[in-house]
Amino acid sequence: MTHAQIMRALSGLLLGLFCAILSSTVVTNALPRIIGDLGGGQSAYTWVVTSSLLAVTASTPLWGKLADLFSKKILVQSALVIFVLGSLAAGLAPNPATLIAARVIQGLGGGGLSALGQVVLAAMISPRERGRYSGYLGATFAVATVGGPLLGGVITDTSWLGWRWCLFVGVPFAVVALIVLQRTLNLPLTKRHVKVDWAGAFLVTAAVCTLLIWVTFADDKYAWLSWQTYTLLGAALALTLVFLYVETKVSEPVIPLRLFRNPTIALASVASLFVGVALFAGTVFFSQYFQLARGASPTLSGVMTIPLIGGLFLSSTVSGRVITRTGRWKGWLLAGGILLTAGLALLGMLRHDTPYLYVAGCMALIGLGVGMTLQNLVLCTQNQVSTRDLGVASSTVTFFRSLGGAVGVSVLGSILSSRIGRHAMETIGDLSPQDRAAAAKAAGSGRLPDLAVLPASVRIWLEGAYGRGIGDIFLYAAPVALIAFLVTLFIKEVPLRASDSAVRATEAEQAS
Structure with a gap:
């Protein structure tokens, strides 16, 4: 396939991936408003994020295995349909419980799009050339990640739209992706009559x-x-x-345990687990920090996260092109682990009045680290497996990353609630007796606070508690990123192959 043919085939796939990422990022800055309007608290806030990650995590291995057995094109289109249904249900949710259930459906579709994107890419392109096109995936990830919060903030702050349209906005993109995929994505279909596990x-x-x-x-x-x-x-x-x-x-397991006999796959899976903890747990609370610790609007909150996504966009595209030219990837993996760990550790000193320039620099370090790490862990795994295991191997690494993210968000979300309460109680004595009553009511309501209705002194007190609590979360995430870096030290660099999976499949058939 020529570059033009590959890009046409990837166009619908990238659009579908854009939908999946947009569905999670577009609500980031709207979540405090969403949970407040639906009457939820910190637990509901955490579960809206976790439920989607859970569905992605649980479904990723199955999508990967199905991709090795059935038409990848039909599977991608099925994931898009599931995503659309979940988005419509989420946008119409009357309460937090319904929203959480709808986010599960969204996550099922998003898990398919995320897992199948890597699988389809690997089915068309050789490992050596894949770095270049993985950069396009990283760029799509970056655009959706930076565009999502900005778009979600604008929609939430626009009176004639409202936050529900944050959950509807991915639907037209998904419909267009369905049409484009039908016209452009044509992959050889290898039928294997086996039972699904x-x-x-x-x-x-x-x-x-x-x-x-x-x-x-x-x-x-x-x-x-x-x-x-x-x-x-x-x-x-x-x-x-x-x-x-x-x-x-079973004859066709969801996660073939024999894959873990390969040290690269085993180590990449462990590294992905810890990267997922650091990545999701370290970034999902940024919207709370900017809105509840600094008093920013949803739109401004999205603008303030641009350094994070700028670093991600830059490192994913540059590293992908350099890897394609040189065939060497481990140096980028190690550099990404160092930058991610450093960014999280420096954010451990976060407070509500920390200069934004400092926060922006730390976010840029995290973005650079993530861009160098995520795609390359999948790439080094794909370089080690045969065609028949391409889907399940890719999805296995993605599974561990999503699992780490889901567990990390849940654990640190629970810790955040207790840390905010502890910091608030430590400083409540600084308030006047009159303000203490308002402070106790705001802290004990079980709902995310509306800073606009609080007295100035109480608002500053609560912002200080949120600032310190979220700083603690970043500090806890830093050692996890360090563990991921230490694991990657032991991954042996194997030069990327120049033959693609389709050629290897033909060769295997001819040999048999």
Whole structure:
């Protein structure tokens, strides 16, 4: 395929990927307003994010396995349809519970688009050339990530639209992507008559759900060390063990355990797990920081995150082109781990009145680190597997990244609630007796506060508590990013192959 043919084939795929990313980022700056209007609190805020990540995490291995068995084109289109249905349900949600359920449906579709994007790319392009086109994926990720918060902020602040249109906005893009894919994406169809591992898919979903239920409600509904913790952890462990047993018995497992005999795949999966924790947990709370600790509007909150996305856009595109030219990728992986760890650690000193220039510099470091890390962990994995395992290997790395993100957001979201409460109580004595009553009402309502209706002194007090609490979250995420960097040190660099998967498939068929 020529470059022009590849770009035409990728156009609809990139548009679909844009929809999936936009669905998660467009609500980022609108979430405080959404949760406030629907009457939810910090737990609902966390679960709106976590539910989507959970669905992505649980469905990614299944999408990857299906891509190895059935038409990739039909699967991508199916994911788009599921995404549209979830978006419509989310936009019409009357309460937090319905919104969370709709976000699960959105996540199922988004998980398919995220996983299949890497699989289709690998099916068309050789590993050596893939770095260049992975840069296009990174650029799409960057544009959707920076455009989402900005678009969501503008929509939320526009009176005749409102936050519900943040959840509808991805629908027209998805419809266009469906049409474009039908016309441009044509991949060879290899039919394999095998049974899908539905038992494995159910078990891995149940294990992940049980784990997330535990980390979400720990330190809120019950203590970290309690009978509820022991019960949920025991159930998650039991489900995981049963899942591993099932995967050793079925002919086409959702996650083939034999893949982990390859050190590169095993280490890349572990690194992706910790990168996911640092990435999602380190960035999902930015909107709360800018709106609840600095008093910014949703639109301004989106503008203030541009340094993060600028770094991501720059590093993903530049690293992709250089990797294509040289075939070397590990140096970028290591540099990304260092930058991500440094950015999170420096944000550990965050306060509500921290100079924005300092915050912007730290966000740029995180963006540069993420852009060098995410695509290359998938790339080095794809370079190690045969054509028949391309989909499941790609989705396995994505699965661990999403799992880390979901667990990280849940754990740190729970910790954030307690840290904000602790910092608030430490300083409530500085308020006047009259202001203390308003402060206690704002802090004890169980809902995200509306800073505009609070007295000035109470607003400053609450902004200070949010600033310190969110700073603590970044500080906790930094060691996790450091672990990811240490794991990548042991990944052996194997030069990228110059033959693509279609050629290897033909060669394998001829040899047999």
